[in-house]
Amino acid sequence: MSESAAAAAELRRRWRWAAWVWLALVLALAAHQLQFWSAPKLDSDLLTLLPREQADPVLAAATERISDAATRSIVVVLSGPSWATTLSAAHAFVAALQTESAGLLPVGAAEHGAATLAFYRPYRDRLLTPSQRASLRQPDPAALADRALANLYGPGVTGGATAWQADPLALWPDWWQQRIGSGISERDGMASIAAAGSDWIILSYESPAAAFKFNGKAPIQRALDRASAQARALVPTVKILRAGVPLHAEAAAARANWEMNTIGLGSFLAVILLMWLAFRGLRPLALVALSLAIGWAAGVSVTALVFGKVHLLTLVFGASLVGVAEDYGIHYFASRQRHRDLGSHGLMYYLLPGLTLAFVTSALAYLALAAAPFPGLRQMAVFSTAGLMAAFATVACWFPWLDQRPRPISRFGNAIAASLQAWPRLPNRQRFTWLLAVALLVFTLLGLQRIQIHDDLRSLQKSPVALVRQQQQIDQLLGLPSPAQFYLVRGASVEQVLQREEALTAKLDQLVSQQQLKGYRATSDWVPSLARQHADAGLTAAAESSVLTKVSGVVGETITRPAFAATDLTLEDWLRQPLSAPFRSRWLGAVGTDWASVVMLNGVGPGADLGLLSAQAKTIPGVRWIDRTSDISRLLGHYRAMMAWLLVAGFAGVVLVLALRYRRLAWRALLPTAVAGVVTVAALAWLGEPFDLFSVLALLMLLGMGIDYGIFLLEHDGDGASWLAVCLGAASTLLAFGLLALSATPALRTFGLTLLFGIGLVWLLSPLFRPPPALSNAAIRSTPLPSQTNHEN
């Protein structure tokens, strides 16, 4: 007796240490939380969820530049029944938006036009469009002179860009036209375009740096909505479309906020309700809530410390943690009544091996998410593992102290605990069992035939349909450059890069003329290579000198060609001009010993012939076709296959661990999860859900969590308390992932659905495979308990 009392005292002493250490950590955590939420570093940019091109610094720089340039701009286009109504609607829109506090800055409407013309004017003689170049290579002097004379004598004025002598063939306006993009013109002080049968006004805005607030509101969207309402009040039939990355990011943030609250709060309330029903006490309820709160906070803090920022999707996914982390607390309280003789510390000592094993398998399953190089998945893995560990530590270190006395389990709880006896034990020899097994087998085999493997980047991103449609319409109207498909051009010098760009754009011009491409945007559009400048200057000098001689004869006086710049138009000069600001993101500059640039394509839609575009890059050295969408989809496929192998390996690992502890009973813990996994895959295939990386990852998590139920039932066979814990745990897990299945993000939906089915099945199957009473405890390597030998104590 004194021996056991000493052992118990020793146990309490060690527990006291653990509790104080954990308290110190929780206080540090609380301090970090206060600091974090005072200025939360939250991330809503979907691009940050995608893998970076670490292997290729040039490509990494290119994608970063392009996404930086894209992440702030917003475009609004308007069209009314007539130009006058369009114009007044646009004025109303602009005026209304000025009174909004969303911080949108209008782009344009400044006085740089003259400076831009002045910068290029000395170089006019070496700036030609491809068709001008072609026609000047085989000049028809008489026809050129006629054209020059028609321009000179034609109605009206020569215009402000150059004097007639400086551009007698009127080559410059065409060159500018090509720079500016087809169709866009300035009209009544507004950028406008005639397309799709009507005239549109284009308004460009820049949103302030991404300092958005995590309150579920969408300020930019609401400001645009109100401005649109003002425009519609004036012109009811005006069409207003908007596009831009900030709108998608804002919609995602608002949606994520809603989802996090729904999933987090929903499963939290469900856990509380279940606890109340089963234990009828405030203390178990408060303690489990405490473990969940500490777990969630630890998830946020550790993620913020590791990654610097926390992504919104991580928070959404993390909300489902509530449904997993509550298992430990519930298991403790479910066993408390039955093992009241052990005391709170003794009970925890008794439960610890099973709880630890359950925690380790769950944590391993979550950590497996981090094996794929997707920053988003890594965040979710770190968040969940840290959260689980903190919830587990809270239960293990604190519960024995904070839970003073055992309390009776409610009638509801007891009913559930007793229901275990109603489950048949398998295998048995009843015909019904065999029929059911065969039916399940057929269902599964047929379902597996229907599997649709589908690796698509879009599973990570789902914007509201209305927003996507507007974006597509604006892409159609304006031919905005695609941020996902482009050419990467490299060379040993600036000149070589520009020359390679020109070789590429010559090919692209052919595609444009065959209407297989809408257009492209290249640095060499604005700064031709020196070789090209010299060649083109030669062409215009020859043609224009002969034209001026002929015209001199007609007008009866000698007209001289003015001198042009003696030096070349250089890239360095151009980069220093304000006019190059919108285009600088395409010039990557020096990368290592090389120089690099990006050539972007306009309006590459779903119907684009990507194979053809890719083929253009093959014959020109230093030019690479980049298709981020297909690269990432391919990566998703690669990791789907890899993770499937990891799943197999993980399963083998679990088999090994369980076999060590449970020997010949191990299969009873494994089989429910294995069957549930296969049947889930089949069931989702029947439902037409695609099978992708996220399905595999969900199966990995199913392995980690489903095994727990088997473990709990094996550890404490015939124990209604374990069954109560499994039921409560499974119910809250089901609810958490069931709510995750409502997510608008396809990847999270896949997670949710797979785990909803899988956990549900494991829950149903686990009790079927519990061992016959005689077998159980004999096979398990017994855990010595300090008070077990002293039942009279």
Next chain:
Amino acid sequence: MSRAQRLIRAAMQTALLSISLVASAVAPTTDIRGRLADTPVLRGSFEQEKQLKGFRHSLQSSGDFLLARDRGVVWNTRKPFASSIVITKQHLLTTTGADGAQKRVAAAGSPGVGTAPTLMLALLTGDTVTLAEQFEIKPSELADGRWQLELLPRTGALKKAFRRIALQGDRNVETIRIEERSGDHTEIRFLDLRDTPAELDIAEAQQFE
């Protein structure tokens, strides 16, 4: 579209806008509108004199024109050499030389061209709203009883290109004088104006195709 692009576009636009102003103009004030003949088709001849910087002599040309309110304008230069420009809502077509070499620019694909004819036709039909948005208009009566409109550009881009534009006339616009910031100026006189028949004949209509 970038700021720079828009402004360059504005500057380039000016040249095309001026064509439409030269082709014909209508007074915005109700008084003068009342005096202007409201005809669907107007034919006549013109004399144009340009004084350009860098040229000692002025450049003189003459020819005839055809204005159809719902189609556009045909501007045929006859002297000192033949050339023609057809401006419609759909395109801008230049024909030059003895062999009739043509250069056609579709309105849809080309920025500047798309708006100038539309504006021009708005001018012809007396769309005073459009004109008043671009220009401050000062009407006055001349000693001989004819009217004059002085157009002063409002917007930055137009201001950079034009100092002023003056229209004079009675039942029709009879002279247009354009003064540019560069120092160039152009004067066009309209003669032999006829508004009958009020419909285009087949040959005339074909010029707009």
